[in-house]
Amino acid sequence: MLTAVLRRTSSTLSRRGFPAALISASTATATATAGNHFRLLSAAVNSRTFHSNPGPLNFRASSCHRAEYAVDDFPYEEGSKGNADEGLEIAKLGISQDIVSALAKKGITKLFPIQRAVLEPAMQGRDMIGRARTGTGKTLAFGIPIMDKVIQFNAKHGRGRDPLALVLAPTRELARQVESEFCESAPNLDTICVYGGTPISQQMRQLDYGVDIAVGTPGRIIDLLNRGALNLKDVQFVVLDEADQMLQVGFQEDVEKILERLPPKRQTLMFSATMPSWIKQISRNYLNNPLTIDLVGDSDQKLADGISLYSIATDLYVKAGILAPLITEHAKGGKCIVFTQTKRDADRLSYAMARSVKCEALHGDISQAQREKTLAGFRNGHFNVLVATDVASRGLDIPNVDLVIHYDLPNNSEIFVHRSGRTGRAGKKGTAILVYTEDQSRAVKLIERDVGSRFSELPRIAVDSASAVMVDSMGGGRFGSFGGNRDRRYGDMGFGSGHSGGYSNPGSGRSSFGNSGERFGGQNYNRFGSSGGFGSGQSGSRSGGSSSRSRFSRSDDFGGFGGSDRSGGFGDFGSGQSSGFGGSRGSKQNNRRPF
Numbered sequence: 263m264l265t266a267v268l269r270r271t272s273s274t275l276s277r278r279g280f281p282a283a284l285i286s287a288s289t290a291t292a293t294a295t296a297g298n299h300f301r302l303l304s305a306a307v308n309s310r311t312f313h314s315n316p317g318p319l320n321f322r323a324s325s326c327h328r329a330e331y332a333v334d335d336f337p338y339e340e341g342s343k344g345n346a347d348e349g350l351e352i353a354k355l356g357i358s359q360d361i362v363s364a365l366a367k368k369g370i371t372k373l374f375p376i377q378r379a380v381l382e383p384a385m386q387g388r389d390m391i392g393r394a395r396t397g398t399g400k401t402l403a404f405g406i407p408i409m410d411k412v413i414q415f416n417a418k419h420g421r422g423r424d425p426l427a428l429v430l431a432p433t434r435e436l437a438r439q440v441e442s443e444f445c446e447s448a449p450n451l452d453t454i455c456v457y458g459g460t461p462i463s464q465q466m467r468q469l470d471y472g473v474d475i476a477v478g479t480p481g482r483i484i485d486l487l488n489r490g491a492l493n494l495k496d497v498q499f500v501v502l503d504e505a506d507q508m509l510q511v512g513f514q515e516d517v518e519k520i521l522e523r524l525p526p527k528r529q530t531l532m533f534s535a536t537m538p539s540w541i542k543q544i545s546r547n548y549l550n551n552p553l554t555i556d557l558v559g560d561s562d563q564k565l566a567d568g569i570s571l572y573s574i575a576t577d578l579y580v581k582a583g584i585l586a587p588l589i590t591e592h593a594k595g596g597k598c599i600v601f602t603q604t605k606r607d608a609d610r611l612s613y614a615m616a617r618s619v620k621c622e623a624l625h626g627d628i629s630q631a632q633r634e635k636t637l638a639g640f641r642n643g644h645f646n647v648l649v650a651t652d653v654a655s656r657g658l659d660i661p662n663v664d665l666v667i668h669y670d671l672p673n674n675s676e677i678f679v680h681r682s683g684r685t686g687r688a689g690k691k692g693t694a695i696l697v698y699t700e701d702q703s704r705a706v707k708l709i710e711r712d713v714g715s716r717f718s719e720l721p722r723i724a725v726d727s728a729s730a731v732m733v734d735s736m737g738g739g740r741f742g743s744f745g746g747n748r749d750r751r752y753g754d755m756g757f758g759s760g761h762s763g764g765y766s767n768p769g770s771g772r773s774s775f776g777n778s779g780e781r782f783g784g785q786n787y788n789r790f791g792s793s794g795g796f797g798s799g800q801s802g803s804r805s806g807g808s809s810s811r812s813r814f815s816r817s818d819d820f821g822g823f824g825g826s827d828r829s830g831g832f833g834d835f836g837s838g839q840s841s842g843f844g845g846s847r848g849s850k851q852n853n854r855r856p857f
């Protein structure tokens with residue numbers, strides 16, 4: 263409260279012209295030092311009165327939507343996987359009382375391990391890469407120091423029009439969630455969430471009133487930059503949430519465009535539950551002497567502690583029929599997310615399942631308004647089964663998701679980790695079940711190896727022929743023909759049998775699974791490149807084999823999976839083009855619609 267009063271009544275000196283370098287302190291004492299610089303400089307700048315409109319309360323605040331490598335300094339600690347019991351008391355950290363109170367209202371009183379590890383170096387202004395398991399509080403790990411620094415800065419220098427912090431997220435839903443977390447944790451800061459599928463004029467107006475923290479997806483941010491509505495010159499803190507995804511094809515170009523518009527002297531933070539080794543290489547391009555904080559480290563176990571893993575074999579033509587019994591038995595009345603590879607499958611499956619359970623689909627071809635309605639309905643418990651593409655695989659924090667079903671194999675083990683991580687969050691228990699057909703057994707083993715956990719095999723479920731027919735008729739044969747080459751579109755997807763290969767094509771020499779250690783591209787940049795990812799010869803050869811390409815081999819990342827029809831899975835952030843991520847990185851359409 264005191265901070266708020268101070269902010270409103272203190273001189274609203276412009277932030278314009280303040281070198282971000284002064285703010286991006288690199289030692290524990292830098293804040294004070296920078297503060298002195300600011301005080302000296304502040305005399306020379308004009309006063310500003312941003313954030314003073316509109317609305318009856320005389321300030322603008324966005325609406326809150328409810329919402330590897332080793333590390334030198336913070337090695338993996340057994341037991342530090344998201345338990346706040348041992349955590350530092352937030353009230354004793356010396357951070358803004360506004361934040362302490364707001365977090366306490368949410369029941370957050372102690373830091374989780376990743377938050378504890380990040381806090382001090384982040385406050386010192388260090389660039390960093392942070393990795394911790396899903397659901398262990400990475401958002402507040404970067405959020406708390408940023409919010410506190412922004413509050414401190416505003417208290418000293420008044421509020422400006424342009425944001426001091428920028429958070430980039432890969433999906434609209436995640437961007438909204440992150441902004442909500444900022445908004446709820448520092449209610450006196452003005453935050454904005456910008457993403458496509460919503461009127462840009464409203465966002466432009468909001469930006470004009472002034473914001474402290476902007477969160478968004480890259481496409482819309484670039485749009486706002488191009489229109490001159492968003493100015494990043496004051497940004498002192500930038501976060502790439504889900505950094506490994508943000509730096510993959512389809513995003514990286516946009517991310518770079520945005521980073522180019524930021525002051526060179528800034529604090530850059532990258533977070534994810536998965537940090538493939540190629541990230542280490544490319545992060546040098548974006549980070550200044552970064553500190554890596556890795557609470558997963560070399561531990562074999564890549565999943566959050568509370569997640570129990572099961573696998574179940576099925577025949578393709580009855581695959582959909584086993585879902586209802588699985589959900590009944592394992593979700594136990596709680597929420598369940600069923601992951602499919604394609605938007606079309608998500609639609610068809612949810613349509614078919616709606617006969618027996620209340621469920622809805624979520625994917626990138628659904629209008630933004632409907633996506634938000636669906637997610638809100640799921641969060642609020644209006645229905646308990648969400649059938650989603652990988653649009654929902656990363657970051658989403660939905661209470662009481664007790665069960666995740668990988669109806670289709672994920673394109674890689676990282677996606678497996680993220681999908682599974684929608685359950686078992688913040689120390690809670692959850693279950694993830696991988697559905698596979700016999701010819702995918704090898705892929706199942708590779709996932710086991712990659713994530714360091716064994717699946718407990720569930721007994722097969724007998725499905726009567728009526729159920730099988732029902733789904734088959736829904737899908738026009740789709741569910742009975744995964745990977746078959748009669749449907750060219752799906753044939754390329756890499757998760758089926760036959761020529762499409764994917765996980766299930768053990769015979770392909772190019773299959774990443776076939777190449778063990780090289781599975782995800784083996785060497786550095788070329789994450790999936792030389793191995794051809796999960797794809798088989800056909801899809802893998804399209805892009806996965808282009809290991810000689812320069813720079814980050816971004817097209818290899820996805821294309822190599824064989825999951826080249828990005829209309830499924832990650833295709834949500836592309837255009838649904840069949841060439842999608844399998845295509846060249848110049849393929850513009852991949853960039854335009856985040857999920």
Ligand SMILES: Nc1ncnc2c1ncn2[C@@H]1O[C@H](COP(=O)(O)OP(=O)(O)OP(=O)(O)O)[C@@H](O)[C@H]1O
Nearest residue numbers: 346372373374396397398399400401535657659688
């Ligand atoms: N210190 C804390 N005490 C209690 N709950 C917390 C704490 N920090 C975060 N949480 C809660 O834990 C949940 C998971 O946090 P968050 O979404 O930040 O996880 P994450 O590590 O970013 O997960 P993912 O890798 O899936 O993105 C959220 O509901 C958040 O409010």
